[in-house]
Amino acid sequence: MEGYLVEVEADVSNGLPGFHMVGCLASEVKEAEERVRTAIRNSGFQLPSRKVTINLSPANVRKDGTGWDLAVAVAVLAAYGIVNPLILKDTAFLGELGLDGRIKPVRGVLSLMMVLGKAGIRRCFLAEENGKEGLAARTVEIVKIRDLKELAVLLNAPEQIQKEIFLEDSDVKISYSVDFSEVHGQKLLRRATEVAVAGRHNILYIGPPGSGKSMMARRIPTIMPELSRKEQLEVSQVYSICGLLPNGGELMKIRPFRSPHHTISPQALTGGGKRPRPGEISLASRGVLFLDELPEFQKKTLEILRQPMEDRKITISRVYGACEFPAHFMLAAAMNPCPCGYFPDKNRCSCTEHQVRQYLRKISRPLLDRIDICVEAAAVSYQDIRSGAAGESSEDIRQRVEEARSIQALRFSGTGILFNSEMGEGEIRRYCRLQPKDDAFLQQVFGRMGLSARGCHKILRVARTIADLEGATTIGRNHLIEAVGYRELEEQYWGKEGR
């Protein structure tokens, strides 16, 4: 996601008149020649016929995109002596040119501003539409300009330059359009979702159509802690590259919620393209990636998720270079329990055991291993819909989540992990100690329910989070029991043999 700084040099000399651009350029960059020449002429500057050479350095890095136009035009004007070259020191230009000299916005401004800041650039000129986004980075002085003519005037009279001032946004309460108080009933789902968010465990909802699975998932971001400034910048950079920033370039203040359709291709999910672009998993970074109708996704698409879920980032290597995008998402998935959706209500469910098993088998074991919490949603009754009793609000739940998360932050400080869900075997042994009698209890469950070692670890991780939510230092029996309740029924749902 990192950008790099490019120096644009222009030379005007005697010789066969012409306009040459060099420096490992993509075709859209080469086309800049026509745009720049026409825009300069239409802005009222006469360029005598001379040999013009433009170099974009470092010359070994491939350059694409249309953001170079403005820098090239300024370099040409300076070379012809139309603007004062001295003022160009430590100054960056970003924008695409129209034939009339108008300056148009480009994508990914936020990332570029971060690079400029690091490189010690003082000032950046860019299109009006990009102004807000440029300011948001708070790294360099931003000057918004409308066209080339205006720019030439400003460059020759630097005292008239008016830099934009960043308006500190008054701490407006960040609000989501949805809230947990709108969910009636569904005690189990609410609680499971809270536990999942507190320990950033991935969660799987199973339930008949219309049982509120998507409704629940959509509200997960509302109970996550607010984004820190660092996280805001990270999230916004991805959105900036995709041109998806809200309100014409404000930072992303709310946690992202991405819900790609199940027909999505693997590339769209992970990111890709000749020039690598972030995919849904990066857009969902620091937020929620919700996969509705999980078994309907292509197997290949789901398998790809495994590695970024471990690494929390994804590297996409293509011909023109490799890009690294963040993938700090929490996975929420929803599915029907069987093709018709009504299992285990055998009076309504018309699927054979074989069909149910085939349906569930579409989800691979390795993916399931990465989902700690599995809850089943009940069909919502009329009473639930009509009963006026509103549930707890997102705000209240978020406070508990934040407390649990701060306990985790303290526990894992310096270990490189942040959440209970990321605990490996060593951490589990260290942080999930049990009383002897509880250990015996878990052993009993282990034997009676045919748990695997992996299933056991899942239970311990979730139990740790439940204990954290309560503020308990050690895991107690009741925490264990609840965690056992959230495990997926391996042998029943995903087993080889029926009950």
Added chain:
Amino acid sequence: MEKQEREVLYWLVSSLFLGAVSIRRLGAYFGSYTPLLNIEETELRAAGILTEGQIQKLMAWQSQFPACRKNLESLEMGEDPAVFVTAYDDVYPERLREIYDYPMGLFVKGRLPEADRPAVAIVGARGCSFYGEQIAEEFARVLAAEGVQIFSGLAAGIDGAAHKGALKAGRPTFGVLGCGINICYPAANFKLYQQMKQTGGIISEFPPGTKPKAQNFPMRNRIISGLADAVLVVEAREKSGSLITAELALEQGREVFAVPGRITDHLSEGCNWLIQQGAHVAVSPGDILEYLGVKCQKQLILCGKNVNTLAKKEKMVYSCLDFKPKHIDQILEESGLPLSETLGILLELELGGYAFRAGNHYYGKKI
């Protein structure tokens, strides 16, 4: 029965285009089966037993005899052997010979049922409810423990549950297949298939290698009911295969029992209809034992577990449960207890064998 005769009968049974009755009539007409090996078309036509199409096919089938002979040999001698039992053998089940279209040959793995022990067939829907599964298992277990031989079709659902119940009681149980004896259909029942081969028997009238085709199953059903003294239907939808079995049982003079169900349950429509038509009502295994004339000491009534040993709250949660699995939200609503406590109690009940989990967060009562 001499060897050649037996081989010819195997050859006829393997043809698949001749029915049991046709084969029997051919044998009676010609005095033995061996002449069929090189019989002329005109003679067959004069017998007037087969249709023109069957005659043509039989003429073509004559060339297959050597291959069939080899097959029979490898079947009985090879690894995992099966036995070919003809209707003329003494071991052929006596009950089965009573029916009109008894199969002329049976393929058997394991053992054959005993003639002097009572036999009950338990049939029902493949896509049965958890309740039906439990009922079938419990009926089979109790009946088997009293010495009754349990027959079923080794299918998913009720059939499998009935076999499981009998095995739980440690008694032999017999499965009648609608495919070749060496094929386990559905594959999910493979463990059961293996166990039954050891302790009970697998029976089929179809030659090994026959695929489980839809038309085979009604034919198989007549053997299930034919082998039994009584047929118990546990859960059946309207117009289902289980009702065909019940109908065949009546034709064969077997008694039909049905487990009553709620009138709104689709899965009980078939059973309730049977009861309406005059079938016996099976409320407990005792009802069937009484009919069979088997005396037993205990009163066999199914009404759930003894809950006296449970703690107060456990009892309360247990009373909220039903045979039809309920979602935990509903249990919370009814018991009024908090989530984590309820989960704990349910786990205790599950570990204690009082409750079972269906799906992830649905709980049901165990019988």
